[in-house]
Amino acid sequence: MRAAAVAVLGTLLLGLSLSTAAFDIESMPTPEKQKRYDGLIHELRCMQCQNQSIADSPVGLAEDLRRDVREQINAGKTDAEIRDSMVARYGNVILFRPPFKASTAWVWLAPFLLLLVGAFVAVRIVRQRTSMVAGDDSIVDTDEPAR
Amino acid sequence: MSRFLIPAAIFLALVGVLYVGVVHSPNKSTMQSALLGKTVPDFSLPVLDAPGMTLSNTQLAGRPWVLNVWGTWCAACREEHPVLLEIAKQNVLPLVGFDWKDEDDAALDWLKQLGNPYSVVVADRDGRVAINFGVYGAPETFFIDADGRVQYRHVGAMTPEVWQREFLSRLPRGGLP
Numbered sequence: 001m002r003a004a005a006v007a008v009l010g011t012l013l014l015g016l017s018l019s020t021a022a023f024d025i026e027s028m029p030t031p032e033k034q035k036r037y038d039g040l041i042h043e044l045r046c047m048q049c050q051n052q053s054i055a056d057s058p059v060g061l062a063e064d065l066r067r068d069v070r071e072q073i074n075a076g077k078t079d080a081e082i083r084d085s086m087v088a089r090y091g092n093v094i095l096f097r098p099p100f101k102a103s104t105a106w107v108w109l110a111p112f113l114l115l116l117v118g119a120f121v122a123v124r125i126v127r128q129r130t131s132m133v134a135g136d137d138s139i140v141d142t143d144e145p146a147r
Numbered sequence: 148m149s150r151f152l153i154p155a156a157i158f159l160a161l162v163g164v165l166y167v168g169v170v171h172s173p174n175k176s177t178m179q180s181a182l183l184g185k186t187v188p189d190f191s192l193p194v195l196d197a198p199g200m201t202l203s204n205t206q207l208a209g210r211p212w213v214l215n216v217w218g219t220w221c222a223a224c225r226e227e228h229p230v231l232l233e234i235a236k237q238n239v240l241p242l243v244g245f246d247w248k249d250e251d252d253a254a255l256d257w258l259k260q261l262g263n264p265y266s267v268v269v270a271d272r273d274g275r276v277a278i279n280f281g282v283y284g285a286p287e288t289f290f291i292d293a294d295g296r297v298q299y300r301h302v303g304a305m306t307p308e309v310w311q312r313e314f315l316s317r318l319p320r321g322g323l324p
Contacts, residue, residue: 060274061278061283064248064273064277068278087181088181089279090181121154124153
């Protein structure tokens with residue numbers, strides 16, 4: 001009984017892992033080009049289904065953009081040139097990793113700023129509590145509900 | 148008292164940031180074209196129902212024109228079609244139809260059944276030109292000025308209001324020469 005359950009679960013998991021590739025990604029003539037292709041299509045956003053890359057999306061537009069990437073690689077374009085051509089047509093939003101410049105600086109810096117603020121607040125709280133414990137105990141007690 | 152002031156201030160700041168973010172977030176349906184102010188991409192596409200004939204961007208230069216991206220597979224295109232027919236009646240701007248990733252026969256049937264608002268229709272059967280225009284859905288409608296620059300892109304079904312506000316208003320004063 002238990003073995004059967006394990007077998008069923010195993011089959012389901014196997015099916016799940018196989019079904020993640022809903023369609024075949026086109027292949028490139030050389031392993032070096034294939035590597036660049038795989039890299040690029042994972043960092044370009046599918047504009048029709050915005051939280052997927054063009055590598056993950058089976059829609060027609062993603063297919064066309066993948067073809068464009070392949071054609072540009074085969075035409076001898078560099079990765080930077082291909083990215084630039086995508087941005088020129090679709091804007092920065094097509095890059096999952098937006099470039100660092102004045103208009104996008106906050107996207108990159110905000111998490112670190114928030115982290116600093118969080119650290120500052122945490123340090124303050126800890127210091128406050130430490131000084132309370134070290135000082136008069138009654139201050140701590142007033143914070144607790146009466147039991 | 149003051150121990151609540153800082154968390155409250157941080158909370159309010161966060162509310163502010165999120166509010167601005169939500170209000171100004173680039174709406175998927177109204178994303179600005181990356182081509183604004185730039186020259187239209189070069190293209191030369193077959194004219195629908197005219198074997199051997201092509202239309203290129205250079206042939207359209209010299210006066211403002213409108214590019215309407217559509218396809219028979221696109222539901223919102225059917226919705227906007229009556230508006231396009233009304234616009235065509237005004238006869239102020241040439242409407243160039245851009246049949247995107249479509250079957251020619253289906254497109255011809257569509258125009259026969261619903262009416263043809265376009266001055267000319269080009270067929271981008273494999274979608275190569277559409278990506279140069281930054282098209283990511285249909286319908287999309289572009290306003291291109293006499294110098295061949297993209298002045299505006301509307302995403303979604305055309306409405307009389309959008310036509311008035313974003314297209315007619317961009318015509319040179321006093322109409323066309």
